[in-house]
Amino acid sequence: MANITKEEIRKPENLVYKKTDLLTDKALSYCPGCGHGTTHRIIMEVLEEMDIQDKTIGIAPVGCSVLAYDFMNIDMQQAAHGRAPALATAIKRLMPEKFVFTYQGDGDLAAIGTAETIHACNRGENIVIIFINNGIYGMTGGQMAPTTLPGMKSSTSPYGRDTHLMGNPLKMTELVAQLPGTIYVTRQSVHTPSNVRKTKKAIRKAFENQKLNKGVSFVEVVSNCNSGWKMTPVQSNKWMEENMFPFYPLGDIKVNTD
Amino acid sequence: MKGNEAFAEAAIRAGADGYFGYPITPQSEVMEYLMAEKPHERTGMVVLQAESEVAAINMVYGGAACGKRVLTSSSSPGISLKQEGISYIAGAELPCLILNVVRGGPGLGTIQPSQSDYFQSTKGGGHGDYRMIVLAPSSVQEMADFAGLGFELAFKYRNPVMVLSDGAIGQMMEKVELEEQRPRFTEEEIIKNTPWATTGKTKNRERNIITSLNLDSAKQEQHNIDLQKKYKLIQEKETRFELINCEDAEYLIVAYGTSARLSQKAVDLLRNQGIKAGLLRPITLFPFPTEAISKLADRVKGILTVEMSAGQMVEDVKLAVGCRVKVEHFGRMGGIIPSPTEVVEAMHKKIIGG
Numbered sequence A: 001m002a003n004i005t006k007e008e009i010r011k012p013e014n015l016v017y018k019k020t021d022l023l024t025d026k027a028l029s030y031c032p033g034c035g036h037g038t039t040h041r042i043i044m045e046v047l048e049e050m051d052i053q054d055k056t057i058g059i060a061p062v063g064c065s066v067l068a069y070d071f072m073n074i075d076m077q078q079a080a081h082g083r084a085p086a087l088a089t090a091i092k093r094l095m096p097e098k099f100v101f102t103y104q105g106d107g108d109l110a111a112i113g114t115a116e117t118i119h120a121c122n123r124g125e126n127i128v129i130i131f132i133n134n135g136i137y138g139m140t141g142g143q144m145a146p147t148t149l150p151g152m153k154s155s156t157s158p159y160g161r162d163t164h165l166m167g168n169p170l171k172m173t174e175l176v177a178q179l180p181g182t183i184y185v186t187r188q189s190v191h192t193p194s195n196v197r198k199t200k201k202a203i204r205k206a207f208e209n210q211k212l213n214k215g216v217s218f219v220e221v222v223s224n225c226n227s228g229w230k231m232t233p234v235q236s237n238k239w240m241e242e243n244m245f246p247f248y249p250l251g252d253i254k255v256n257t258d
Numbered sequence B: 001m002k003g004n005e006a007f008a009e010a011a012i013r014a015g016a017d018g019y020f021g022y023p024i025t026p027q028s029e030v031m032e033y034l035m036a037e038k039p040h041e042r043t044g045m046v047v048l049q050a051e052s053e054v055a056a057i058n059m060v061y062g063g064a065a066c067g068k069r070v071l072t073s074s075s076s077p078g079i080s081l082k083q084e085g086i087s088y089i090a091g092a093e094l095p096c097l098i099l100n101v102v103r104g105g106p107g108l109g110t111i112q113p114s115q116s117d118y119f120q121s122t123k124g125g126g127h128g129d130y131r132m133i134v135l136a137p138s139s140v141q142e143m144a145d146f147a148g149l150g151f152e153l154a155f156k157y158r159n160p161v162m163v164l165s166d167g168a169i170g171q172m173m174e175k176v177e178l179e180e181q182r183p184r185f186t187e188e189e190i191i192k193n194t195p196w197a198t199t200g201k202t203k204n205r206e207r208n209i210i211t212s213l214n215l216d217s218a219k220q221e222q223h224n225i226d227l228q229k230k231y232k233l234i235q236e237k238e239t240r241f242e243l244i245n246c247e248d249a250e251y252l253i254v255a256y257g258t259s260a261r262l263s264q265k266a267v268d269l270l271r272n273q274g275i276k277a278g279l280l281r282p283i284t285l286f287p288f289p290t291e292a293i294s295k296l297a298d299r300v301k302g303i304l305t306v307e308m309s310a311g312q313m314v315e316d317v318k319l320a321v322g323c324r325v326k327v328e329h330f331g332r333m334g335g336i337i338p339s340p341t342e343v344v345e346a347m348h349k350k351i352i353g354g
């Protein structure tokens, strides 16, 4: 062992993991422990495995992932807050041979962009929507989101979300599953290696679905916002399992791809 | 043909790739005409009825960012909803065409014609320091011509172009000569003409990013400086206007669109009375024909602006003229079109006798 050189260790046959070339070398702007980065990675791995970098156009939202285009080495557009599905609609209709996806947070997709989300899903646009649900407005400093759980504290619900005063959390994923335009609707997470594998599989399926030309594939990723939740990454993952998953149960909600 | 229909047909013939809109009076004929024409079969053009004007303008953003020739149309309340999207489009420097068939406001206002969106169109409307190129048709022929010209200017400057019409010109029927069908650009041509567009990152180029965001203030300031340079160039190169009976004019009317049509009649009436009147009709509202007005201000005795508003363009005319001669505004609001006789009276009361 002692006389193995660095060069020998770096031989291709010893390689166990390599960052995909579809992620740029730019350091991620996300807080350590945040699910955004992991989700970015697996989307890019899927595009690399499918060899569709040159055919894919991604849309970044307004939210913590507004700079997704700094990290994803593909052609990307940055949308106004909530409008990504409208952009995606036009791109896919004007260039039907391309793979088009939006990447959106819960404030972006389920509050300000509700109309664009519902109508793109209802029209059955042939796109992929990746929905990062962290139950909070991460970017603007942890305000209440439409997805914030009952009783959950945020900077605009400092005493916990009172559903009588502030309304109930919105289960957007169940809602879009009701619409005829969606063909694949699933809810996943990226907080453990096995969940990462499942989510990657779901994202792969979603992109493969675009070849079917049959409608929207919608992948929710229940994620943590350790900063907004004011927890350590480990605490936030535990809290997510104990509180988010019972309300937002993981698994496929609709598979209508045959 | 109706003005709205002429615009729609001309857009197809200009090789448009996509139209995205939401119904509103008095411009719904644009989408109705397009849907009836099946441009998907004629040229492969996409026509989609969106869920709102907000969605429609963001569809335009998405399509424009792919280097496609895309357009939307609406009327005043709908154009207000589009302002966020227009600001993003201007910030990301995307080419596109927006038709506003103006109706009277504020609020839901009236469905009758008006010119009260001049400020919104020429001074921003959305947030940030940006400008659209604004073309003001005064005939059905120009409704048609400005679809093609609008696309040309939009792509030349990577800038949104607005055709600022009004309910009268949109609804009016006139004979029109249309251009021949121009083929839509192929993907290869788009990649060549708009190398910045998001067409899919190939191995032989860096990725293309369309965004209006710069978190670094120095970069954002530079971006603004570059935008201002572009707007200055547009002012130098693209100012368009028409002069009618201005050679010997002692009294000048400045009016665009429908107001220009009736002001032309007013000029005839004034000339019949022995008054040497002339008309300057701005064709581009941004860039505004400041220099032409300034030159005329050196030789005329007074200037009347005629607008179907409380007086918006008059501010730009005053800026061009300074205090050299009297500048007054005459207009009707709320969807009322002034008559040529009213304009003649206003000229007497406010300028000649005033």
Ligand SMILES: Cc1ncc(C[n+]2csc(CCOP(=O)(O)OP(=O)(O)O)c2C)c(N)n1
Binding pocket: A062, A063, A064, A065, A081, A104, A105, A106, A107, A108, A109, A132, A134, A136, A137, A138, A139, A140, A145, A225
């Ligand atoms: C029109 C508009 N309104 C508000 C904002 C401010 N804003 C930026 S990000 C954001 C919320 C983002 O939350 P979410 O979509 O959940 O993304 P996260 O940061 O949690 O990933 C808001 C309200 C904005 N940029 N634009």
Ligand code: SF4
Binding pocket: A029, A030, A031, A033, A034, A035, A036, A064, A134, A138, A139, A224, A225, A226, A227, A228
């Ligand atoms: S604020 Fe929350 S969502 Fe944003 S990067 Fe940090 S942990 Fe992630």
Ligand SMILES: [Mg+2]
Binding pocket: A105, A106, A107, A132, A133, A134, A135, A136, A137, A138, A145
């Ligand atoms: Mg969020």
